[in-house]
Amino acid sequence: MDAGWVALLGASVTAIAAVGAAATSGWLMHRQVRTVARAEHRRERAGPREEAYEDFLQTALVIQDYLAVIYDENFRSRYIDSELAERVCHAYYRMYGQRAKLLLVGPPAVSQAAESMVDDMASLELYIRVFRQAPVPALFRRMWQRLDDLVNHTQEFIGAARLALDEESGPDPLNG
Structure with a gap:
């Protein structure tokens, strides 16, 4: 081989290596940009979810605080006055309304836990209304059990x- 062929072969190898390096660099840059865009999209999606979760949870905790005052240390019922009943009822309706947003933002495990909490509250709200009219011990035990269910479902939520x-x-599960 003479020097001309060696120079031509060297130039060809160098050109192929340069094209390969440029292609690899472009692919890596594209992947990095895509990863950054996905991370930003996740942060944008997490904001509304976190807000919906927080609002719903705050309402549930307020309800639990309201209901905690009807029990004394011996788990006997105190009198449920109309003001307390109305506060619980109002908070339940707020919780019920917040449920729709949770169903939209999901995921299913969160939605199911929220549905269980709303079901517990529906029963509690009914029991409170009936208990105010007729404070029957059996009804009180059912109220207590539903409050316990609400606390457990809140933990699941x-x-x-x-x-x-x-x-x-x-x-990102696709990119590790």
């Missing part, structure tokens, strides 16, 4: 909401 928010802010 918190766990599902944390998991959903962690999944949104965690690493």
Whole structure:
């Protein structure tokens, strides 16, 4: 081989390597831009979800605080006055209205836990209205059980909401 062929072969190898490096660099840059865009999209989606979860949870905790005052340390009912009944009722309707947003932002585990909490509250609200008219001990026990169910379903909701928010802010499962 003479020097001309060696120079031509060297130039060809260099050109192929340069094209390969440019293509690899472009592909890596595209992947990085896509990863950054996905992360930004996740952050934008997490904001409304977190707000919906927080509003719903705050309402549930207020209801639980309201209901805690009707029990003394021996788990006997105190008198449920009309003001307390109305506050619980108003908070329940607020919770019921917030449910729609949770059904939209999901995911299913959070929505199911929220539905269970709303069902518990529907029963509690009815029991409170009836109990005010006729304070029957059996009804009080049912109220107590539903309040316990509400507390347990609230914990399920918190766990599902944390998991959903962690999944949104965690690493992209497609890109590791």
